[in-house]
Amino acid sequence: MKLKKRLDYGPNGFxxxxxxxxxxxIRRRAQHKKADEESQICAFELLASLARKLLQExxxxxxxxxxxxxxxxxxxxxxxxxxxxxxSKPLKTECLDQGSSEVSVVVSESASLNCDxxxxxxxxxxxxxxxILERTSKIMDSTIGGDSKSAICKINNANGNIPCKVEVEGSxxxxxxxxxxxxxxxxxxxxxxxxxxxGDLNMDKTFSSRDPTELCMTFPASINSDxxxxxxxxxxxxxxxxxxxxxxxxxxxxxxDDNLIRINKFSNKLKVYRPVTRVGDRRIKKLLNSRYWxxxxxxxxxxxxxADGGIKPPHCKRKTYHNHERYQHDSLFExxxxxxxxxxxxxxxxxxxESVTNSPEKGRKGDKxxxxxxxxxxxxxxxxxxxxxxxxxxxxxxxxxxxxxxxIKSFRVPEIFIExxxxxxxxxxxxxxxxxxNAILGGGMHVGVVLHGKKIRDxxxxxxxxxxxxxxxxxxxxxxxxxxxxxxxxxxxSEDPPxxxxxxxxxxxxxxxxxxxxxxxxxxxxxNPSPLTNPGEQVETNHEAIxxxxxxxxxxxxxxxxxxxxxxAINAEALAVVPVNQKIRRSEIAQRRTxxxxxxxxxxxxxxxVEELGTGRWRDVKLRSFEHADHRTYVDLKDKWKTLVHTxxxxxxxxxxxxxxxxxxxxxxxxxxxxxQHQAKQQxxxxxxxxxxxxxxxxxxxxxx
DNA sequence: TTTAGGG
DNA sequence: CCCTAAA
Numbered sequence: 140m141k142l143k144k145r146l147d148y149g150p151n152g153f154x155x156x157x158x159x160x161x162x163x164x165i166r167r168r169a170q171h172k173k174a175d176e177e178s179q180i181c182a183f184e185l186l187a188s189l190a191r192k193l194l195q196e197x198x199x200x201x202x203x204x205x206x207x208x209x210x211x212x213x214x215x216x217x218x219x220x221x222x223x224x225x226x227s228k229p230l231k232t233e234c235l236d237q238g239s240s241e242v243s244v245v246v247s248e249s250a251s252l253n254c255d256x257x258x259x260x261x262x263x264x265x266x267x268x269x270x271i272l273e274r275t276s277k278i279m280d281s282t283i284g285g286d287s288k289s290a291i292c293k294i295n296n297a298n299g300n301i302p303c304k305v306e307v308e309g310s311x312x313x314x315x316x317x318x319x320x321x322x323x324x325x326x327x328x329x330x331x332x333x334x335x336x337x338g339d340l341n342m343d344k345t346f347s348s349r350d351p352t353e354l355c356m357t358f359p360a361s362i363n364s365d366x367x368x369x370x371x372x373x374x375x376x377x378x379x380x381x382x383x384x385x386x387x388x389x390x391x392x393x394x395x396d397d398n399l400i401r402i403n404k405f406s407n408k409l410k411v412y413r414p415v416t417r418v419g420d421r422r423i424k425k426l427l428n429s430r431y432w433x434x435x436x437x438x439x440x441x442x443x444x445x446a447d448g449g450i451k452p453p454h455c456k457r458k459t460y461h462n463h464e465r466y467q468h469d470s471l472f473e474x475x476x477x478x479x480x481x482x483x484x485x486x487x488x489x490x491x492x493e494s495v496t497n498s499p500e501k502g503r504k505g506d507k508x509x510x511x512x513x514x515x516x517x518x519x520x521x522x523x524x525x526x527x528x529x530x531x532x533x534x535x536x537x538x539x540x541x542x543x544x545x546x547i548k549s550f551r552v553p554e555i556f557i558e559x560x561x562x563x564x565x566x567x568x569x570x571x572x573x574x575x576x577n578a579i580l581g582g583g584m585h586v587g588v589v590l591h592g593k594k595i596r597d598x599x600x601x602x603x604x605x606x607x608x609x610x611x612x613x614x615x616x617x618x619x620x621x622x623x624x625x626x627x628x629x630x631x632x633s634e635d636p637p638x639x640x641x642x643x644x645x646x647x648x649x650x651x652x653x654x655x656x657x658x659x660x661x662x663x664x665x666x667n668p669s670p671l672t673n674p675g676e677q678v679e680t681n682h683e684a685i686x687x688x689x690x691x692x693x694x695x696x697x698x699x700x701x702x703x704x705x706x707x708a709i710n711a712e713a714l715a716v717v718p719v720n721q722k723i724r725r726s727e728i729a730q731r732r733t734x735x736x737x738x739x740x741x742x743x744x745x746x747x748x749v750e751e752l753g754t755g756r757w758r759d760v761k762l763r764s765f766e767h768a769d770h771r772t773y774v775d776l777k778d779k780w781k782t783l784v785h786t787x788x789x790x791x792x793x794x795x796x797x798x799x800x801x802x803x804x805x806x807x808x809x810x811x812x813x814x815x816q817h818q819a820k821q822q823x824x825x826x827x828x829x830x831x832x833x834x835x836x837x838x839x840x841x842x843x844x
Numbered sequence: 845t846t847t848a849g850g851g
Numbered sequence: 852c853c854c855t856a857a858a
Binding site (some may be wrong): 731732734774775778 | 852853
């Protein structure tokens with residue numbers, strides 16, 4: 140990898156806290172589905188998950204008559220879930236403080252990676268009945284913009300229609316401080332609770348940036364399609380029914396909004412950077428984070444019975460609410476503007492994770508735990524351990540029940556550019572960074588799945604289809620956070636923000652339910668994952684990313700000297716944070732592909748094709764012989780040919796790598812000579828016969844082709 | 845988007 | 852493999 144352009148990866152990791160989301164309404168993204176919509180972590184989701192937790196906790200706590208401890212929050216029900224379900228079991232989340240944050244996800248292989256980014260990890264629904272899913276939610280920590288006040292979220296219970304409102308008061312939170320104070324909230328149904336009280340902020344406690352949390356997710360095998368999210372209702376005898384319902388509901392809601400959400404922060408310089416759009420989300424996130432972080436649940440305890448089963452949240456309120464919030468947020472955001480530019484490298488945060496398990500399957504729990512511990516020490520990015528769900532699954536499910544467990548220590552974070560004037564204060568810089576980060580997290584983040592360095596774009600593909608199975612190395616599997624590519628709405632429109640907000644939020648809500656899968660940042664592609672070939676283009680998987688990531692959000696402020704990179708000034712609209720698009724993008728998304736040496740068989744196929752097509756028609760060569768090898772582009776083939784010719788010309792002693800049969804090298808020389816002479820390119824005609832003519836030229840002359 | 849080459 | 856100029 141060349142460092143030059145790839146600042147991005149470095150050690151960037153966010154700590155993302157995840158919050159388990161309940162199966163939310165699954166709404167489909169409607170019409171506007173731009174690939175983009177994908178993803179962002181929505182406030183809603185966060186809220187929902189939060190609410191759930193609160194709910195459950197509250198229930199549990201109430202039962203136990205526990206006072207809300209620092210760590211525990213009582214939660215009412217989530218709006219999203221079916222009321223009864225909610226009650227069924229308390230969720231516990233566990234936050235592990237560990238050196239690094241980790242997220243572990245357990246997924247059945249069959250689960251498809253569909254979700255838009257939105258869905259991303261957070262969204263996985265848990266299916267209890269099937270025992271399949273557990274959901275853990277992750278929350279990105281975002282800190283709230285300095286000014287943020289209180290965010291209120293209302294969630295309605297599908298069943299009861301009981302609105303729950305969670306209010307967070309962060310009265311004056313400085314972004315710098317990023318604090319969420321301990322929240323003691325109790326979530327009461329129908330009542331509004333204030334989630335966070337600003338009393339003392341114990342960021343430290345709540346947020347230990349470093350503490351890694353783990354998130355464990357289990358995906359049910361059953362989840363394949365985008366929309367199939369199973370909401371597990373503990374009660375529901377017939378999960379499927381639930382699903383369908385939920386889906387429908389979901390459909391009703393979302394998309395439009397979603398679309399709006401996408402703001403490309405990065406995309407254009409010109410575009411206004413509007414990061415802040417989701418105050419609500421952030422807050423929520425914060426809440427979640429702070430609150431739940433350290434709730435330490437016991438893994439085993441965890442079984443979530445995800446009462447949540449159904450998700451039917453009425454959207455209206457939420458939207459409104461969110462919009463409102465956002466609106467404010469935006470305003471704030473806009474007010475702050477950045478003047479000079481600097482690029483800040485992304486930071487790594489630790490993740491706080493929660494591990495939630497639901498599971499009927501006991502074995503898993505243990506596994507999770509084990510994996511978690513294992514992971515903790517590890518590299519920031521991703522470590523994966525695999526587990527198999529044992530008997531738990533039913534035959535009914537596809538044979539592919541096996542579950543894959545993922546532990547995500549950190550996400551690779553994209554490069555972030557911000558502008559700040561030289562005269563700006565450090566504090567303002569911090570805020571700026573915070574805002575930027577928050578904005579990103581709030582809105583434009585997508586989760587990408589990288590396997591063997593290659594992004595898996597096809598969200599519909601199941602894990603096993605994508606090559607993610609117990610057998611494969613999960614090491615090569617990684618998750619990335621990427622700014623949404625989608626273009627942002629017109630730059631700087633103050634008006635827009637509100638709209639966006641509104642839209643977004645809804646979107647968010649809906650979205651999660653819809654696609655259970657992990658989402659890759661990129662739309663789909665990989666048609667065939669041929670086992671061998673598929674793996675990895677993308678490159679640097681996690682490992683590289685690993686760099687140390689000292690800081691968490693809270694510390695985002697931390698800018699290493701190296702973190703700040705002066706960027707040539709650009710005019711642009713002064714105030715806005717200017718994303719430098721392409722670079723950013725590239726850096727983020729495009730990492731150097733992993734090296735995948737050509738196998739002898741590939742060389743053979745290449746030689747064969749070139750003999751027939753000539754050396755100037757790489758595209759044809761690609762189509763003819765490598766059409767399904769997604770990782771081999773025509774450029775790659777051309778380059779390979781170039782190296783083959785070179786290799787063939789040098790002495791065998793000088794050759795490196797997997798030896799290529801001399802016979803093939805001879806053919807390479809022969810074909811190369813032939814086509815060079817024939818000026819090849821005559822259109823096509825592949826005349827094999829011709830080649831033979833050339834054959835004689837070969838030194839070795841191999842008659843047989 | 846492909847080609848063709850340099851890096 | 853990447854990056855790009857050209858086409």
